[in-house]
Amino acid sequence: MTGARQAPGRACRARLEEMLVRRVRTWLPGLLLVAPSIVAIGVFVYGMLGWNFRLAMTDKHDEVSEGRFVGLENFIGLWDQPRWHISVNHAIMFTIVFVLGALVLGWFLAFLMEKGIRGEGTFRAIYLFPMAISFVATGIVWRWLMNSGMEERAVGFNRLFDAIGLPQWQWFRDPDWGMAAMALPAIWQMSGYVMALFLAGFRGVPEELREAARVDGCTEWGVYRHVVLPLLRPVTLSALIILGHISLKVFDLIVAVSGKQIITDVPAVFMWVAVFDSHDPAKGATIASYIVLSVAVFVIPYLIWSVRKERRS
Amino acid sequence: MTAVAAGRRGVATGARIGVLLVFVVVFLVPIYVLLVTSFKPLTEADPGQAWNLPGTWTVEAWRVAWEKLAPGLWNSVLLAVPGSLLSCALGSMNGYVLSKWRFPGADVIFTLFLFGMFIPYQGVMIPLVQLLVGLNELTGLQFYGAVPGLVLAHVVYGIPICTLIFRNYYVTIPGELIEASRVDGAGMLRTYWSVVLPISGPAIAVVIIWQFTSLWNDFLFAVFLTGPQSWPATVMLNNIAGAQATPYSQQMAAAILASVPTMLIYVLLGRFFMRGLMAGALKG
Structure with a gap:
């Protein structure tokens, strides 16, 4: 009786085990193949982010000291430094002008092209072309174009403006609006990308939807306002995220155009100076932590949102 | 009425163009400024002629720029070619497993990878420098201050985007293909090698184009991780241009020289370049 009861139990367990082994056998090789990457991402992304935060919470203000734990002291202390305020304000102005500029220009170019025009491929190729070049290389031209020399020393835009009677300007050396000028090369570089995103977005709107709205008596503007624009929201969000995170960590462009000058300082350049000129790892790590946090605040919700959306569909 | 409407549409199209x-x-x-300035002789360097075409065309600036930049260009080749090939191999295997040979928790792993795509690299830079310096001391080899260390960094931080591109491509392969191969008794690697890899061309x-371009154009990692012997073209270009004594013609010629490989790729393979860009934005 007990034997009979045990037998099916044992058989069941055996079958379960067998199934489990087979399941494991099917997915284990996959896991092993990805394992090196999991370890690498674990160590180099998450481990090092953690290490950086840890370093930011120590008093390792030179390269030899051990570094005692000091909590959030560095994070608070940074706000006592005038240069930090300058670089944060610069980053904000740069971000606003760059993100809005690239978004509006990119959208506008896509809007002009979305119904299909002759030579579309050529137009697209030209607008996108700056993306293939490094910020360092284009920074060299833009430094020349936005040279602050005036009168007979003027080159670049100032020379051109003088010739057509427009006022000359200090460009990125302007104490108030310099960072707005600094955003121009970035807009030039990235708006083609935004155009391509929006163009794909426009093309993704089914023609039947537009037709249906027209039949319902919508004007062309009404079709845009009520049909096309709402459907472009996901693309706009993607573009915002991409431009925003490029903007908050902008480094190459600033260095190429003006070097390490305070007049165009941003957090990423300040961090570079803290590491290589001030030789202060804890300060560098603190600035880096702030850059990471400023990006994470909007990227993490975005990623969670898009993964959920993908799973739903 | 229709003629008027058609006419109006014609005007609108004309205005748009x-x-x-x-x-x-x-x-x-x-681009005009880059080209024109690079062909100017030093005698035409005065600001009054800034926007003019060169009076006499000369490649003197190009010759000097090439001499100064050549070691950097070579370092960039040593960085970008192996770096993009390694990234491609890793991305392909990851993308294959995460789309077609999934294990429990694969989605979580993929999401964690994705965040790696968006982190500002400043956030890992100081520990990375410390780690590579430590590796130098430990192994006696050159990681910090040399091209291999830079390749390592780029390959690791390239894993997320490369995995994403391959995964999104492999998702479109019909599951029956993989299933048929399984039924025939092929294991994971065999299926990858004989079924998946042959159709992975695009x-x-x-x-490769995406990684080559990012590695070639990178400045941030290079500036933190390399030294004078291993500076890639971007860092060397920045140093050439940063020197007050370098005339504009040489700066511009050097800027073009440093951009030739990526510009060529863009012109010849723009279609693939575009797809890489879109992969970074529109998922699925």
């Missing part, structure tokens, strides 16, 4: 052409001119201004092109 007109505006687009104006923007073409604006977009090409920096994704491989996208990833």
